[in-house]
Amino acid sequence: MTEFxxxxxxxxxxxxxxxxxxxxxxxxxxxxxxxYVIKNxxxxxxxxxxAKKSLENERIIAHDFxxxxxxxxxxxxxxxxxxGWFLEGLAEQEME
Numbered sequence: 001m002t003e004f005x006x007x008x009x010x011x012x013x014x015x016x017x018x019x020x021x022x023x024x025x026x027x028x029x030x031x032x033x034x035x036y037v038i039k040n041x042x043x044x045x046x047x048x049x050x051a052k053k054s055l056e057n058e059r060i061i062a063h064d065f066x067x068x069x070x071x072x073x074x075x076x077x078x079x080x081x082x083x084g085w086f087l088e089g090l091a092e093q094e095m096e
Contacts, residue, residue, distance in 0.1 A: 011050070011057040019050040024072070033065045037072065044069050044077030052079040059083075 011019075025037040034055070038047050047069040055061060062083050070076045 011053040015050055016054065016057075019047065019054055022047055022050075031065075032061065032063075033067050035067045036069045038069055040072045042071060044071055044075050046077075048077035048079040052081055055081050056084075 022038045022042045023036050024039060026034050027037065028034050034051075036047065036051050038044065051067070051069050061081065064080075064082045066078060066080050068076050068078045
């Protein structure tokens with residue numbers, strides 16, 4: 001499973017294009033967590049990492065969750081998303 005790493009590099013424009021080109025469908029759960037269906041022949045672990053980086057780059061989901069990327073044949077790669085929003089508040093001394 002791809003895990004949160006504060007030292008991970010931000011999503012590049014090339015990675016964003018690659019991710020968008022490989023994703024067939026984004027499926028949203030009832031709790032607001034996405035998982036992605038990608039084309040066959042693509043590396044599900046690589047795309048799980050790209051999905052995580054893409055979500056971290058967008059910063060639109062405020063809660064932590066575990067999700068996955070799956071190809072058309074059912075091969076799956078999991079990733080763990082950590083919003084980091086709570087930690088940012090602490091760093092900026094917004095919490096009392």
